[in-house]
Amino acid sequence: MALALAIETSCDDTAAAVVDAQLHVHSSVIESSIDQHRAFGGVVPELAGRAHLTTIGPVVRRALVEAGLDPHAPAIDVVAVTSGPGLIGSLLIGLSAAKAYALAWDLPFVGVNHLEGHLFAPLLERPDLQWPIVTLLVSGGHSMIVLQHGPGEHEVLGETIDDAAGEAYDKVARWLGLAYPGGPEIDRLAAGGTPGTLKLPVSMTGEDFDFSFSGLKTAVVRATEKHPEVALADVAASFQAAVSEQLLRKLRRTLVAYPDVRAVALAGGVAANSALRRGVERVAQEFAVAALLPSLSMCTDNAAMIAAAGWYRFAHGGPSDLALSARPSWALAEIS
Numbered sequence: 001m002a003l004a005l006a007i008e009t010s011c012d013d014t015a016a017a018v019v020d021a022q023l024h025v026h027s028s029v030i031e032s033s034i035d036q037h038r039a040f041g042g043v044v045p046e047l048a049g050r051a052h053l054t055t056i057g058p059v060v061r062r063a064l065v066e067a068g069l070d071p072h073a074p075a076i077d078v079v080a081v082t083s084g085p086g087l088i089g090s091l092l093i094g095l096s097a098a099k100a101y102a103l104a105w106d107l108p109f110v111g112v113n114h115l116e117g118h119l120f121a122p123l124l125e126r127p128d129l130q131w132p133i134v135t136l137l138v139s140g141g142h143s144m145i146v147l148q149h150g151p152g153e154h155e156v157l158g159e160t161i162d163d164a165a166g167e168a169y170d171k172v173a174r175w176l177g178l179a180y181p182g183g184p185e186i187d188r189l190a191a192g193g194t195p196g197t198l199k200l201p202v203s204m205t206g207e208d209f210d211f212s213f214s215g216l217k218t219a220v221v222r223a224t225e226k227h228p229e230v231a232l233a234d235v236a237a238s239f240q241a242a243v244s245e246q247l248l249r250k251l252r253r254t255l256v257a258y259p260d261v262r263a264v265a266l267a268g269g270v271a272a273n274s275a276l277r278r279g280v281e282r283v284a285q286e287f288a289v290a291a292l293l294p295s296l297s298m299c300t301d302n303a304a305m306i307a308a309a310g311w312y313r314f315a316h317g318g319p320s321d322l323a324l325s326a327r328p329s330w331a332l333a334e335i336s
């Protein structure tokens, strides 16, 4: 059985996984440095880099041991690693580690695009899925709607023209005095609130597939200043509904424009959002297509998804050169 060791260090999570070529996950280990960033209200690149440096060795070792492998001489066939996009200092640590393991164990290694990794996450749990798939890729750094004709064949239909959805969650949470990261906090609060209590605009109602969340954030600030009496839970529920509504409108528009689509998928950290998950299920039912909602641990950053994308890139483009450099701004659309 062919096994890949994958490493992911693009942001604050140090992750390693062992995944076979049939995409069965043998182990997936994640260590987050989020507790160190909380006080600063966002990920501090220097702190994230330093945390990766101390964590990467133990995390890889745990992934190998949990997969039943000898951590000193593992029976691995390829090393996959996120080489972009992400924080340069963080990426370099994962990339250097992957190169070192590949050299030490005489293995091929392959650089993977982090966003393509997110697109592969649903495949790890639903090998039976049917194409084409339309994916809402929504995280702290990105928001896009992607048409996937098959594994690794993607077309970015639209993306945010300003803030990412997760970034909007984090900024609104900060305004409301909630802890970082704000997405889970708002999601939790929203469960006890009534959407629509605070009147908020649904941005980007045009015919394209792009998003915008910056105006919505400003609208929350204005509305809460004007109506301080509105309960926090109601503010959270209203904001959450407005974000989901915008994303779901564009998802519906895509399904109308591309009627051969067989499934809709969610990917990225915001895919953990309960309102969005319910909404995507509703839209899938309306259009009689499958809903692919990865488990929460597969939505947020992990190395199993990097292994899945790595297997595809390795099979279709061969190994990367050991001189491969990190690409902090590597766009998904640049992958052919």
Ligand code: KG4
Residues within 6 Å of the ligand: 011, 138, 139, 140, 141, 142, 165, 166, 167, 169, 170, 181, 182, 183, 184, 187, 268, 269, 270, 271, 272, 273, 274, 299, 300, 301
């Ligand atoms: O994909 P991810 O783990 O990291 C990258 O940005 O690549 O996404 C993190 C983002 C954060 O902005 C966080 O607030 C958001 O995902 N998030 C959520 C939820 N859980 C995480 N947003 C809304 N609802 C959630 N339940």
Ligand code: ZN
Residues within 6 Å of the ligand: 114, 118, 139, 268, 269, 300, 301
């Ligand atoms: Zn991510």
